[in-house]
Amino acid sequence: MNKIDIKNLGFNNKFFTEASLYKNLYPGRVVFQSKNIYRVICEYGDKLAQISGKFHYEAKTPSDFPAVGDFVMLSGEEAETAVIHHVLSRKSAFIRKAAGTSQTEQVVATNIDTLFICMSMNKDFNLRRLERYLAIGWDSGAIPVVVLTKSDLCEDVPKLLREAYTVSTGVDIVVTSVIQEDGYRQLTPYIKKGETIAFIGSSGVGKSTLINCLMGEDKQITNGLRNDDKGKHTTTSRELILLKDGSLIIDTPGMRELGLDSADLSKSFSDIDNLAAMCKFNDCTHTKEPGCAVQKAINEGILSYERLLSYEKLKKESKYNGLNSRQIEAMKVNEMFRGYGGMKNARRLVKEKNKRR
Secondary structure, three states: OOOOHHHHOOOHHHHHHHOOOOOEEEEEEEEEEHHHHHHHOOOOOOEEEEOOHHHHOOOOOHOOOOOOOOEEEOOOOOEEEEEEEEEOOOOOOEEEOOOOOOEEEEEEEEEEEEEEEEEEOOOOOOOOHHHHHHHHHHOOOOOEEEEEHHHHHOOOHHHHHEEEEEEEEOOOEOOOOOOOOOHHHHHHOOOOOOEEEEEEEEEOHHHHHHHHHHHOOOOOOOEEEOHHHOOOOOOOOOOEEOOOOOEEEEEEOOOOOOEEOHHHHHHHHHHHHHHHHHOEEEEEEEEOOOHHHHHHHHHHOOOOOOHHHHHHHHHHHHOOOOHHHHHHHHHHHHHHHEEEEEEEHHHHHHHHHHHHH
């Protein structure tokens, strides 16, 4: 049997050096994951895999478990099902807070080189959601690229494109339409042999359709539009696909909710940070202070008030991320009494006040 060269799967010298520390194990890459089911590609081919009992016992958080894109160390080269013992250090990871009220994190995809953030140019177009994707995208360690899909359904493409640029500082934006011949070719400069592209976006924005175009075949199931002009959710699990040109693509399920686990606001909102540096006061809240460069930019039409609100919302959400309700309340009280020397002194003042009663 001809062995597979996993260097073609993005297994570079960094991963090779780390993998050499694990004796009697061989490397592979996770290409499919759904609940506790894994599929890996290794030098021995495509195999099902399961995590070892020790791995399961030692895992502390959901992000410790293997995800699509991970390089893992395996045993059982002759067995039909391999056993995963270790996850090699990730060079990048797109992580969101799991949907619902849970505070747990969910690793969507790892070891990504370029992140295609897809948004359709119909009624699903939403600048605030795009800001959220970009904040997490920059934090992932990959290079984000905004992919505007379904331009054929848009009545004013230049208008929406201008709006997208206002929230995409330092990010390339690509307009696509699979209805038009070669309407997806704008993506090809970003797709390179041995590099991994992840498609991220809401349900039904056309990620799977674009992937089918790049593959040259209808492998990924797609659906049309619903009555409300929004796409139907199709992809239900994450999968890594090897294209004929040697590049790798990760398709992910659509995400209606995108909670922040962590975010890089310094890059996604660098325009506001740059303005804030010019404010008269270092602790400017950008509300009523004199000499506020942020408010000046809003008054002059350079910056939208909605973008500032989104920045403050994401900053607050990111700061409280991972805290339970009691910890969040404690932080709020601490901030409320910051002028009194913090929460510790605030408690002291309350006690003294009660003694005087």
